[in-house]
Amino acid sequence: MITSRRALLSLAALAAIVSIATGCTVGVPSAGSATPSMTPTPTPTSSAPSSVEADAIMQIVEDYMDEAHLRAVILRVSVDGEDVVRDAVGESITGVPATVDMHFRNGAVAISYMSTLMLQLVDEGRMGLDDRVSEYLPDLPHADEVTVQQLAQMTSGYHDYVLGNDEFVQIAYADPYKMWTTEEQLALAVDDPLWFEPGTNWAYAHTNYVILGLVLEEVTGMPLQDALQEKVLDPLGLDETTPSLTGAIPEPALHAFTSERRGYFALPADARFYEESTYWNPSWTIAQGAIQTSTIDDVHDSAIAIGTGALLSDESYERMTSTDLRGRTTAIEGCVNCRPLDEFATYGLGLWITGDWYLQNPLFSGYAAVNAYLPTEKVAIAVAVTYEEDAFEADGGYPNGGDELFRRIGAYLAPDDAPPVRPAP
Numbered sequence: 001m002i003t004s005r006r007a008l009l010s011l012a013a014l015a016a017i018v019s020i021a022t023g024c025t026v027g028v029p030s031a032g033s034a035t036p037s038m039t040p041t042p043t044p045t046s047s048a049p050s051s052v053e054a055d056a057i058m059q060i061v062e063d064y065m066d067e068a069h070l071r072a073v074i075l076r077v078s079v080d081g082e083d084v085v086r087d088a089v090g091e092s093i094t095g096v097p098a099t100v101d102m103h104f105r106n107g108a109v110a111i112s113y114m115s116t117l118m119l120q121l122v123d124e125g126r127m128g129l130d131d132r133v134s135e136y137l138p139d140l141p142h143a144d145e146v147t148v149q150q151l152a153q154m155t156s157g158y159h160d161y162v163l164g165n166d167e168f169v170q171i172a173y174a175d176p177y178k179m180w181t182t183e184e185q186l187a188l189a190v191d192d193p194l195w196f197e198p199g200t201n202w203a204y205a206h207t208n209y210v211i212l213g214l215v216l217e218e219v220t221g222m223p224l225q226d227a228l229q230e231k232v233l234d235p236l237g238l239d240e241t242t243p244s245l246t247g248a249i250p251e252p253a254l255h256a257f258t259s260e261r262r263g264y265f266a267l268p269a270d271a272r273f274y275e276e277s278t279y280w281n282p283s284w285t286i287a288q289g290a291i292q293t294s295t296i297d298d299v300h301d302s303a304i305a306i307g308t309g310a311l312l313s314d315e316s317y318e319r320m321t322s323t324d325l326r327g328r329t330t331a332i333e334g335c336v337n338c339r340p341l342d343e344f345a346t347y348g349l350g351l352w353i354t355g356d357w358y359l360q361n362p363l364f365s366g367y368a369a370v371n372a373y374l375p376t377e378k379v380a381i382a383v384a385v386t387y388e389e390d391a392f393e394a395d396g397g398y399p400n401g402g403d404e405l406f407r408r409i410g411a412y413l414a415p416d417d418a419p420p421v422r423p424a425p
Contacts (some may be wrong), residue, residue, distance in 0.1 A: 001059040069391035072098035076300040102254040106294040107362025115350025119316035136218040157194030160205035162334040173264040176280040202329040213287025224289030247279035256366030259392035300382035308374025368402040
């Protein structure tokens with residue numbers, strides 16, 4: 001969930017949407033601490049939201065903004081459906097304050113919408129999790145070896161066309177406005193030998209959800225964006241979440257800036273480099289039709305809906321939130337996305353699970369965000385952040401500031417169920 005400058009290396013931050021998969025620790029408090037010592041806050045005394053809690057959360061935000069050099073933070077936090085904080089601080093562009101109605105790219109949040117759509121179709125008997133991919137895409141390499149569930153849970157063994165793929169990095173950083181096609185995405189990964197026998201290990205790969213998007217189109221008989229609209233976005237009332245197949249963002253837009261191409265240009269450490277990335281084309285990120293922009297309210301509300309299985313049967317919700325992979329996966333030499341899954345981070349069906357929290361945590365092109373839900377305490381946290389120039393390392397890497405804010409706020413509001421931090425190496 002936290003991306004380190006060390007993990008980004010030649011990929012810099014472009015591929016950091018999969019930050020939980022890198023297994024790095026930059027930006028988190030030391031193991032065993034619930035909240036950082038630099039942010040003393042009162043302990044909540046009741047389950048009802050209060051101005052004391054709101055003030056404490058905003059102090060956490062302000063302290064971390066200074067510490068991590070964040071340009072803007074938009075957040076909404078609720079307990080049992082009642083808002084504790086809904087606010088924005090910092091600037092979108094110089095002289096223009098960030099506001100709670102601003103739109104930003106939601107990245108991997110849409111993965112949970114795709115897995116919800118898939119499980120709805122399973123509930124309706126229109127497809128099965130054990131179906132071979134070849135039933136829908138017979139010409140796809142390895143399709144007769146991989147099941148639909150293995151795509152959704154990242155246990156297929158497909159290579160990622162993003163992380164660990166130097167060809168992708170060269171293309172994407174040479175032209176961040178490039179309009180990627182599905183064929184171009186898959187051509188960088190699907191012909192490679194699988195990392196492992198499907199179902200026997202785990203490796204985050206954007207490839208899985210690009211393929212799953214094609215499967216869902218075959219099952220529904222409609223474009224993915226239309227299926228998501230009809231079966232997920234409309235039923236959940238996510239009116240500000242819209243397809244984003246180009247670099248455009250609806251107004252008002254939260255602007256982003258980045259230094260992540262420093263490594264690509266091989267700039268010396270003392271050379272300044274900070275560019276606007278708001279309108280970089282996001283078409284590389286996931287399945288066409290699931291690339292979206294959203295607002296903090298929609299991201300917050302979907303954290304609750306996905307975290308409670310609002311659109312799913314009990315059986316499908318249990319499958320989505322399964323922690324069965326904990327302790328069953330390993331690193332593989334050469335595979336940057338293969339890693340042991342544990343209490344800090346495991347993967348259900350299109351959903352990260354850290355401790356007892358369910359979340360997604362996009363990070364790319366100068367944007368970072370988290371939407372998280374703790375069912376036991378009914379706490380929902382949604383955060384979106386952008387970065388100042390000093391947030392970036394010499395190679396262009398940067399941490400997921402949204403994830404770190406979620407962990408600090410979560411530890412304050414639910415100290416008995418605080419999001420876990422990675423043990424010190």
